[in-house]
Amino acid sequence: MGICSSCESSSVVTAKLIFDDGRLQEFSYPVKVSYVLQKNPTCFICNSDEMDFDDVVSAVSDDEVLQLGQLYFALPLSRLKRRLKAEEMAALAVKASLALTKSGGDKCRCRPENICVFR
Template identity: 80%
Template sequence: MVKVSYVLQRNPMRFICNSDEMDFDDVVSAIEEEEELQPGQLYFALPLAWLKHPLQAQEMAALAVKAS
C-alpha cells in the first residue's frame, strides 16, 4: 500500500483528498499523511490554496473531466 506521505514527498505543494468526500460548495479537506491510499478509490492531489476552500462549480467540473 502507498501512504499519503509518500505521494506528498513528490508533490510538496499539494494535498490529497478523497473524491467521495468532495461536495459542491463544501470545503475540501486533506487526508492524513499516515493514511494508506486504497486501490480502486479516486483521489485528487490539489494545490494547497484549495485546502479548507469551498469548491466552486467550475472547479468541480474541471475535476470531473480529469477523473473521466
C-alpha cells in the first residue's frame, strides 16, 4: 500500500496530432481532417487507436472530425497502406511520448495535501 493523493487536471482536453518530425499540434475545438490536410498536403492522418504492427496503416477520412482526447499521427503519404513494422510503431510511440512530455501534456496541477505517515 502506498501514499496516494488525488490530482485534478486543469488542462483543456484536446485532439493531439503528432507529425513525422516530432512536432505536436493540439486542437481544443472540432476540426476536420480535410482542414489539417490543406495545411499539410504531403501527409495523411491516422488514428493511434487503429494502428497495430504488421497491419496496414490506413488514413482517417477527409470529412471526419478529429476527436477531443484522441491521439493522431500525420505521416508521409509514402507510408499509406503499408504494413507497420514493430520498430516503426515503437519509434512513433517514442515521438509521441517526447512531444507530449515537451508540451507538458503528461502533467497535472496538484494541490498539496497533508500526508500522515504511520510507523
